[in-house]
Amino acid sequence: MDFKLTSEQSRLRDVARRFAQECVAPRSKGWDEAEAFPTELLLELGKLGLMGITVPCEFGGSGFDYVSAALAVEEIARYDGSLGLTVASHNALGIGHLLAAGDQRQKQRYLPDLVSGRSLSAWALTEPTYGSDSSCLGTRAIKKGDHWILNGTKMFITHGSVASVMIILASTTSEAKQRGITAFLVERGTPGLRCGEALKKMGMRASNTVGLMLEDVELPLDQQLGELNHGLTDALYVLDRGRIGIAALAVGLARGALEESLNYSRNRKQFGRSLSEFQATQFKLANMATGVEAARLLMLRAAALANEHPDTGQSFTTESAMAKLFASEMAVQVTGEAVQIHGGYGYLRDCPVERYLRDAKMLTIGEGTSEIQRMVIARQLITDDCASTNRTTHRREMGTYA
DSSP: OOOOOOHHHHHHHHHHHHHIIIIITTTHHHHHHHTOOOGGGHHHHHHTTOSSTTSOGGGTOOOOOHHHHHHHHHHHHTTOHHHHHHHHHIIIIIHHHHHHHOOHHHHHHHHHHHHHTSSOEEEEOOOSSOSSOTTSOOOEEEEETTEEEEEEEEEEEETTTTOSEEEEEEESSTTTGGGGEEEEEEETTOTTEEEOOOOOOSSOTTSOEEEEEEEEEEEEGGGEESSTTOHHHHHHHHHHHHHHHHHHHHHHHHHHHHHHHHHHHHHOEETTEEGGGSHHHHHHHHHHHHHHHHHHHHHHHHHHHHHHOTTOSTTTHHHHHHHHHHHHHHHHHHHHHHHHHHGGGGGSTTSHHHHHHHHHHHTTTTTSOHHHHHHHHHHHHHHHHHHHHHHHHHHHHTTOOO
């Protein structure tokens, strides 16, 4: 097994790392304190190719693979979880759904601005009443003549009030549940679409998160994204890739917490000795580093499988769920240990690890809670085991144990 990065993957990682060190690190604390979305960085991100990482070059994108995208998100999240979330969700969810289900006209209309940073995408699935149960949507879309009419409410929508185009999933067949959901492209400013106030969050405070209200939103038929009643299938495909981005975000935050802790423990004096000389600190650092490396390997494995299976998520659904589950819970643990190593200083808002801990907790909730990831993994394990048992039984009945 070859763990070596390609020259293109290394190049994009290094570009993201320099950008994060020079442009993100000095300002991340201020964005968090002000709960301010860094709109001023979008064009710069676009120029560096970080707003359309996996988008084909024909649409102005960078044409990189999923491993490259994961590495870029990790580098940005090392200094700012909120901006890492912006890059991850914009690339994997908004653009990802458009790439997966959009027709040529829709891609040509929206992708050039999205990959350049001139506009931003949002992806709206979650609702106030229906969170993890995404097959039961209260938002309805009814076809009337040559238009769709959308009514409903969405919740916890990343970029909801700053995005230029939103992908909104709605029920189009009241009785079919997951087989009756369709996606729609809705532009900001469309009559009937309203954004709520920015939500006051524990962490990821520089990431724009709002609720959306749709009241008789009228859309032309050509704003339907993908096949009719196929929206949830496309959404699950998108989420497989989105979870790789969340895993990368978790690795970046945890790596940041580890590096900050290493630096602090080397310079902090306790009882006349460096804090790093105490075995209790060393054991914490060793566990933290092991967790970060294990999560990164799970992340890279899932991303590599996504490269091998660009048209289906079935071949790496389990791996992406494992990466997201392990990495997000690891990030909470590692950032918590970082606060402990820093002692009283780690509890102050001037200390980066305090922010990393607040940011990390969201990763066990967004894009499928840890409980949902365990359900996905277990279901696949049971299905695979049953399939294996059935194959063995069939062979025995046929008179062979091959």
